[in-house]
Amino acid sequence: MTTNDGQPHIGFGQVRHARLRPSQHAFAYGTFFLLLPMRALAKKASKVLAVNRSACISFYDKDHGDGRDAASGGALAWLDALLNSEGIHDANGEVWLQCYPRIFGFTFKPVSFWYCHQPSGVLRAIVVEVNNTFGERHCYLIDQAQWGVEHIAKKVFHVSPFCNVTGQYRFRFMRTHDRIVARIDHDDEQGPLLQTSVSGRLTALTAQALTRALVRFPLMTLMVFVRIHWQAFKLWRKKIRFFSKPNPPQDFVTR
Numbered sequence: 001m002t003t004n005d006g007q008p009h010i011g012f013g014q015v016r017h018a019r020l021r022p023s024q025h026a027f028a029y030g031t032f033f034l035l036l037p038m039r040a041l042a043k044k045a046s047k048v049l050a051v052n053r054s055a056c057i058s059f060y061d062k063d064h065g066d067g068r069d070a071a072s073g074g075a076l077a078w079l080d081a082l083l084n085s086e087g088i089h090d091a092n093g094e095v096w097l098q099c100y101p102r103i104f105g106f107t108f109k110p111v112s113f114w115y116c117h118q119p120s121g122v123l124r125a126i127v128v129e130v131n132n133t134f135g136e137r138h139c140y141l142i143d144q145a146q147w148g149v150e151h152i153a154k155k156v157f158h159v160s161p162f163c164n165v166t167g168q169y170r171f172r173f174m175r176t177h178d179r180i181v182a183r184i185d186h187d188d189e190q191g192p193l194l195q196t197s198v199s200g201r202l203t204a205l206t207a208q209a210l211t212r213a214l215v216r217f218p219l220m221t222l223m224v225f226v227r228i229h230w231q232a233f234k235l236w237r238k239k240i241r242f243f244s245k246p247n248p249p250q251d252f253v254t255r
Contacts, residue, residue: 006094008046009035010209011180012216013200017231020192023238027231031220032213033200034059035180038076038095048207049101057210058102064112064129079114082253083125086141091124093117098180098198100221103214108133108225110159111198113173113182115145123147126173128184132159133228134245139253140169148174155186156249162232162240163194178202 011033018026034049036059045051050058052070062069065078076095083091099112114127128140138157145151151171158165167188174181179201186194203209217223236242 006037006040008037008041008049008205009202010205010213011035011098011200011202012213013198016195016197016199018195019235019240020195021190023240025231025235025238025240027227029223029227030217031198031200032217033198034097034099034101034205035202036097036099038079038097040094042074042076046205048205048210054105056104056214058105059099060102060107063102063107063109064097064099079116079127082127082139082141083116086143086253086255088116088125088143090118091116093119093121093124098182100224103217103219103221107221110224110228111182111184115173126151126171128171130157130159132157133225134158136248137252138249140171141253141255142171143255145173148172153254156254158245158248160232161242161245162235164188164243165246167193 013031014028015031016028041051052060061074064075065082068074068078075097079095094117096115097112098115100107100109109131112129114129115123116125116127118124123145126142126145128142129137130140131137140153142151142153149172153169153171155165155167155169163186167186170185170187172183179199181197181199183197185192185196
């Protein structure tokens with residue numbers, strides 16, 4: 001299986017999270033995600049995935065970027081505008097979006113990844129799109145992105161009340177023909193603090209694969225939201241320091 005065939009894919013894998021201090025706290029959950037060729041889908045709609053329409057599992061453009069709908073160009077038009085505004089004009093090859101879908105109309109996307117390629121197929125940039133539970137969104141843009149290479153960005157966006165908005169993120173992305181891994185580690189002034197990753201084995205997005213996902217994870221997107229609050233409660237019980245939410249960053253994109 002390859003992600004270069006212009007067909008939507010689905011990944012089955014795990015979300016992992018480990019806090020290193022002041023108290024160790026770790027968890028891992030089974031998950032699935034979509035990996036969508038956005039330019040190919042803009043030219044020819046998927047026969048399997050419900051796009052911008054109701055279904056048990058569906059994808060909506062307005063769940064990403066600035067929320068524009070398909071009539072306004074959708075999420076892909078937003079992404080192209082973002083890249084152009086940041087001086088990236090050669091990422092006009094395929095764009096693969098790794099994200100959670102809607103399940104029974106509900107979605108919460110803590111993080112989505114836009115893998116932007118040149119026409120030759122070479123990875124050009126990655127946009128890390130982050131949402132918090134306060135309805136806020138921020139993007140980290142990785143220019144000159146490379147698979148397997150660590151990229152660093154200053155942390156500027158509030159995600160967890162148990163982490164201050166300081167320090168830096170270390171991003172690393174790995175992909176083989178049938179597997180993808182996105183790793184995000186957070187370091188503060190004392191060193192490594194959090195280690196997180198989303199990984200999965202890729203397969204073609206078929207009706208059978210969607211049924212398998214629905215049977216295994218019927219409430220996955222709802223449970224993402226619930227588990228965030230459950231893990232926060234556990235951290236509170238461990239008396240981890242609580243930080244009030246600051247104002248969101250003035251700029252929507254951090255390079």
